[in-house]
Amino acid sequence: MKHFIERPRFTCALGGAIATVTALPRAIHILHAPPGCAGNTAWTQMGGCGLQVGGYCGGISIPGTNVQEREVVFGGSDRLQEQIQNTLKVMDADLYVVLTSCVTEIIGDDVDSVIAPFQNDETQIISAETGGFKGNSYLGYEIVLESILKNYVTRGEATVKGRVNLWGIAPSFDVFWRGNLEGLRQLLSRLGLEVNTFFTMDDHLDGIRHASSAQLNIVVSDVFGWQAAKISQEVHGIPYVVSPLPIGPSASDLFLRRVGEALGLSEELIEAVITTENQRYYKLLEPLTDCYNDMDLQRYAAVVGDSNYATAITAFLENDFGWLPQVIVITDTLMEEQQERIVNRLSSLKSGRIPKIIFKGDLTDIAKSIKEHWEGSQTRYGKYVNALSPAFVVGSSLDRPLAQELGAAHLSISFPVSNRAVIDRGYTGYQGGLRLIEDLISAIIVNR
Amino acid sequence: MSYFLQKEPPRREQRLNACIASGGNLSDMTNRKMRCCVPDGERTFTQNNICLLLPALGMMNSIPNSVVLMHGAVGCGSSSHGGNVGVRAGNNHRWGVIKDGTWLSTALNESDVICGGEEKLEAAIREIDEHYKPMIVFVVTGCVPGIIGDDVDGVVQRIQPEIAANILPVHCEGFKTKIWATAYDAVYHAIGRVMLQDTSENLALKKPEKATVNLMNVSSMGRVDELELERLLHTLGLEVNIFPVFSKPEKMYAMTHADLSISTCPTHDDYLLKHLQEKYGIPFVLKHMPIGIGNTSEWLRNVAAFFQLENQVEKIIEEEEAELETALQEFKAFFKGKKVFVSAGEFRALATAILLAELGFEVVAVRSFHHDEFADSEYEKLSKITAKDFPLNIANCQPFEEANLIRRVKPDLFLGHMNGNSTAAKLGIATNVIYNVGLQFVGYQGAYQLARRLYRQLTNPGFNQNISKWVQLPYSEDWYQQDPFAHIKQSEGEV
Structure with a gap:
């Protein structure tokens, strides 16, 4: 090592x-x-x-x-x-x-x-x-939440039905944190829930102080926010439910069902919301159908990101967008059980295909692993070459030289994002899936 | 004994008696010089800012064929994500290739804190030497090894014979100094000790045939600014080598061959230039910053005087000033009487304030990040050109004092350092950055380009005006009623 x-x-x-x-x-x-x-x-x-x-x-x-x-x-x-x-x-x-x-x-x-x-x-x-x-x-985010829950949030509050707290998105180091939190609040509000996201423009200290009145804590991460949920369960007696970061329709469907189930909401309500949202999503996608197909916009993908994004983007590309994620690199430092969780998550894609999963945080190691996979996947018969091309690297701005070497288009999503200006753009929910499609395709056609 | 014989350079608090806390008027400073400042433990309320590590990284990340190994917790050095923007642009502007800096971290954790980080450091250096094969490994010490007592210099000394790269230990423990200009000394110290040795490769370097000068840049100038100074020095027939940013390691020794070293900012370079003089007999000029019309001319005159080109330089200056003056005419009426507030590193703040006065602005307040003796002459120049007294604040940022002052002096325009303009912006003041390596500030061209930017900014300061109506600064209303310098401790010594 x-x-x-x-x-x-x-x-x-x-x-x-x-x-x-x-x-x-x-x-x-x-x-x-x-x-x-x-x-x-x-x-x-x-x-x-x-x-x-x-x-x-x-x-x-x-x-x-x-x-x-x-x-x-x-x-x-x-x-x-x-x-x-x-x-x-x-x-x-x-x-x-x-x-x-x-x-x-x-x-x-x-x-x-x-x-x-x-x-x-x-x-x-x-x-x-x-x-x-x-x-x-990410640990710093966790430690602050922990202190707030232990030392600031009131104890012994009566539960308010339909009120939930949402954790798992670290401000700044999820560069799209504002939009991601806001997207999930809006999504959950379709189920009639009052969502306490702690960090957005619509949150306030009073809400945070009384976070102990929530019926359920929702963690949208396989790694971050777990400690907070455990402490809240211990200190405030609030149960929690875990979901991967829901990006796009498939993950959002699952997310809504899981939250609905945990809260005992009517299945009819949940399915009605899911149907409406899918209709809207695909109707909005409809006018892209010509160009998506005519321009052959399907791509092989390498996904490099923290544990939230690496899994969520891979699932979106494979399950919703019809792309072919090949190598997934998870860049934050994880414990063995956390790694297992991520592997399980990435092994349950709709297609049944399992991409190569790598846990590495060092730039040279990341680039080397991906290039090796790309080269190893290539077959050649005389002048006929079957390579992983056309390709796309979804990662951070540090992965641009790698994308260039692979001849791939590139989009920065996971920290560091030095080459995009972000205010409240987000990728969560059904809407977020559409934002991601816009950004991916725009990166491909930047010289059009 | 030369400082360069010691493992690390002294703090500037000690070496230059530099200080960071004073509040009063310009006249206090010009009359009382250094004595108005309190050297240490200076305020009863402070805001956190940067430490010497940040500017030091800005220099180190620029060096081609080098790797920066941060020995510390994983956060130390993450500022390089910001600094890398300048490295990419700097490489592109010099060699037409966009290239990132290469920084690494030993990422010291809890068990390293208990057991020490020396073994990890040694292993890391060996791995880097093998895999990256750089010419230089900067080994940068953060706070953690400084406190747990890792003997970084000992490790480096012991393993250097087995390592192909030159290992340069650079001490950047943030708890050791509040004067972040110590960063320049820290990097110069390492370069001086390791890269300027009389090795056979170094001794084989060809000496220049023409009169050659070292032009010092610690990353306060982008390539556009360097080009302007090169242009001016070329008019005197001088060859120019620029050190230390973006300079190739194998060429660093060439700085010992110059006829003269020229500083562009006395806050930056005195430590190395004195060493070059003492050890290699290279004289230096360390006076004036080539920002502003008069200061650029003075800077150039000093260089010319050394080469006995007095007559030649006067002609050049006359032509340059006349051409610039004509070009500035279209802005001057617009600028006349507009109030300006300036905040930056000491020399930069003062030189820019003088330039703004030359452009017709009324200087209404100045803040300098620290104060030392080099700047005394600049306060006198400023006092002479403004001919009016106004608030002068020595502060290592401390934007709470700035917010209070801005509300009092109500400027039309504010010029602050990077990350130092948002206070004024949120108060609705038109702002322009006083330092950013992509923009032009230096020489006659810099004066003109700054005027153009200010004209543009003042023509529509809508962004800041709009935001000020809807966002608040994080200070209590009560604070604005207090004396802006209420938290500066009075000197216990003789005033």
């Missing part, structure tokens, strides 16, 4: 936590960190998150202790205490989240005892241990 990762497709736990708190409504972080962690996240977002940097309070506006050698030697609690006290005067938020860093965790500052005296009815302040060495940015 190699002892390094080339161009990792995530940042650290603190970076993920910073982006997550930035995305919370009316929340502000207080970084107990050396100078640089906020700026590092801002530059990462600038280069990898579809040109979206910060938000209400992000980037270099985030308050922080900027610890130095003095704090490393003598401890940083006094500096944190002073910083919190003044943050409450200067900044304007309804929830403050203290985030720790590599440095302050190694020196062992007791953050909870520093914040305790500040907590009262007027001031909501919580903390999360997000030292960068703990893991990647």
Whole structure:
């Protein structure tokens, strides 16, 4: 095993936590960190998150202790205490989240005892241990959710029928997070559900505070958001249901059925919504039929992405769009059981075909594996060559040289996305499938 | 003892007595010089910003045939996703090939924190040497190895004889300095110690026949800016080699062959230029930044004086200034009296403020990221040209002070660093970036291009005006009622 990762497709736990708190409504972080962690996240977002940097309070506006050698030697609690006290005067938020860093965790500052005296009815302040060495940015999202559920969300609330929480999409590091969350809210609202997505324009802290009144927690990921769901089950007694990120009609059908079943909704209602949505989806697709067929727009595909996107896009391409995904590379660091889950997911495509599944996060390794598969799949008889062509690489902006070598078209979806501007575009639900088709085809015909 | 004999360079707080916290007026600075600043532990409220690692990566990622190995947690170095945009463009502008930088991470985890990361680092360097075969491996130390006590220099020294690549340890522990200009020293330190050795390959490098200068660029200039300075230096008949960004490792030693080293920003280059003078006897000019009309001319005059080309340069300057002046006429009436606020690294902020005054703007406030002695002369120039006192703030970003100041001085235009314009933008002020390697800022052409951009921005500042009506900055209303410098600690020493 190699002892390094080339161009990792995530940042650290603190970076993920910073982006997550930035995305919370009316929340502000207080970084107990050396100078640089906020700026590092801002530059990462600038280069990898579809040109979206910060938000209400992000980037270099985030308050922080900027610890130095003095704090490393003598401890940083006094500096944190002073910083919190003044943050409450200067900044304007309804929830403050203290985030720790590599440095302050190694020196062992007791953050909870520093914040305790500040907590009262007027001031909501919580903390999360997000030292960068703990893991990647997805973990940072998880740790912040965990702290919110344990320390901010009320306990002992009565269940409100039809109210659900939705997790599994990490702000910023799913570059299309706003649109993806919004797409799922709209989809679930067809079933009459009230959806608490925590991070969109239509969410608010009051809703998050009372997230414990939900009837069900929905996790749209085979990896992310699980810890939150487990904690909520433990602390608030709310059951949860897991689904892969639903992109396009097939996955959305399954998603609606699974959520409907978990909530005991009438089958008739669910099937009626599914029928309406499919009719709409395929009617909208109808005018593309001529060009799709006449221009021979079917492609062999390599899919490179985090565990959410790699599986969801593969399923969409194979099950809905009639493409031929060949190699799937999952780029985030996973435990064995998580890898098994992904393999099972990718082994149950409608066609019964099983693409090659690779777990790698290092750029050179990723490109090498895909090229090897492409070359190994080629047969040649004299001047007759049967290659995986025409081809398409759905990945990140780092995979452009690979696409070029394969002679494939390319679309950046998974982090980093440096070559697209993203505001609230999303790929979830039936609508999201149509957005994805637009983007894939547009990439093919860019020189038309 | 030369700093270059030590493992790592000193912090700038110590070497230059540089500081990052002061609030007052321009006249305070010009009268009291350094003494108005508090060197450390400077504010009772601060915002997080960048650390030296970020600009250091900007330099290292540009070097051809190099690999940057980040020794730290997996997030350190992810800023390279942003920096890579400049690397791609830089490669394209210089060699017509779009190419990414190559950065890697040892991704230190919890068990590394407990057991130490030296073994992982050693294994990583060996693997990189074998698989990438680069000429340079930058081994960059983040906060974690700095705290757990990994002996990075020890590892490098021990294994270098078995490694084909030159290993350059670069110390970028963010908790060691708040002056991120220390980044330039950190990278120069490594280049100076490793790449400027008298090896047989280096000694075989041919010396230039014509008068040649080193033109220093630590990534604050894009290729368009370099071209403008090359153009001007060529008019004096000088050959130009540019270091260190995008310079090929095998040619770095050529900087010891120059007749003169020229800095484009005293904040950047003094550490290396003094070393080149001490060790290789290469004199340097480290004065003025070639941004602005007067400053570009002064910069050029200094170079010409060294080569005793005084008469020649005056003719060039006269022609350049006259042509530019004519071209600027169509903007000047429009700019006249418009209020401008400037915020950036110290030299850049001051040189740009002086340029804006030359263009007819009224400078109403200036913020500099830090302060050291090199800039004293620039404050005097600024004071002379503006002839009016106004707020001056030394701050390593700290946009809360900026927001408060902007509400007070109500500028028509704001020029800030990258990631430093959104505060003004959300207050509805027309903004333009003061630094972005794709745009032109330097020399006479830079002055003209900046004027064009400002004219365009001021003609329709609608984007910022519209957004300001609907979004708020994250500060309490009470904060705007406070003194903008209320959180700066007063110096305990003699003022």
